[in-house]
Amino acid sequence: MRIATVGDNCMDVYVNLGNRAFPGGNPVNVAVYLARLGEHPSYLGVVGDDEHGVRLREAVAAKGVDVSRVRTLPGKTAVSTIKLVEGQRVFGDYEEGVMADFRLDEEDRAFLRGFDLVHTGIWGMVERDLPELHRRGPLISFDFADKYDHEILGIALPHVDYAFFAAEEDTPFVRDLICRAQARGPRVAVATLGANGSLAWDGKEFTPFGIVPVEVVDNMGAGDSYIAGFMRGVLLGEPLARCMALGAENASVTLTTLGAW
Numbered sequence: 001m002r003i004a005t006v007g008d009n010c011m012d013v014y015v016n017l018g019n020r021a022f023p024g025g026n027p028v029n030v031a032v033y034l035a036r037l038g039e040h041p042s043y044l045g046v047v048g049d050d051e052h053g054v055r056l057r058e059a060v061a062a063k064g065v066d067v068s069r070v071r072t073l074p075g076k077t078a079v080s081t082i083k084l085v086e087g088q089r090v091f092g093d094y095e096e097g098v099m100a101d102f103r104l105d106e107e108d109r110a111f112l113r114g115f116d117l118v119h120t121g122i123w124g125m126v127e128r129d130l131p132e133l134h135r136r137g138p139l140i141s142f143d144f145a146d147k148y149d150h151e152i153l154g155i156a157l158p159h160v161d162y163a164f165f166a167a168e169e170d171t172p173f174v175r176d177l178i179c180r181a182q183a184r185g186p187r188v189a190v191a192t193l194g195a196n197g198s199l200a201w202d203g204k205e206f207t208p209f210g211i212v213p214v215e216v217v218d219n220m221g222a223g224d225s226y227i228a229g230f231m232r233g234v235l236l237g238e239p240l241a242r243c244m245a246l247g248a249e250n251a252s253v254t255l256t257t258l259g260a261w
Contacts (some may be wrong), residue, residue: 001235004115005031007124008099010078011052023056026121026143029260030248034229035064041214042066044103052077073098104129127152130159141231157184164227165191170199171221192223209244212252221260226251
């Protein structure tokens, strides 16, 4: 199966761990987790011409991800500051750096049209490219995180097959959220619920799934690894509940490591 992820990347800098920096960003993480599952994904994005940019590109490539479409621009690679509190990430400042100037060019769009699945997210800068990509054939998965009212929902949802949101528990609000999201275009809308598992809506019924219990070291990237496992299940033709199980299994591995990967 041919899978590409596209959009944002960053270095996650843990301020209470001596400013240790780990590569991350939703599309980057999803690609790395797919490689961990035995796939050979491609990642498209842009890094700065600084030390972080060199390290990020090399680290992603070392995990088995194709980075041939990663561009380097003059400037700083995006940085997100993190504080780790009892295994839970607490986000601080975010410096977008050269990601602010990232846009797909025609060669990028032609490249992406050859994939079975293209994954991106709300900070990926490609939401306006989705209509053409979707029309050309690839499945589109999209991480909307916890931005429930962002204007990008209106732009992206009609051209997304699998929509993912982040929440904390199964509530009437979350059920209404994924119902409304799915009604705007996706085949399935999923809410990842942290320690409370996940919930999916396919337009007919809700499907809940629990977690795979582990001792949590750092929850950074857990949702991204869930998406990777879930979407690999979709491409393998697995039923919805099995896709959710594959997502939870993949997330449980990520929870036991410091940094996203």
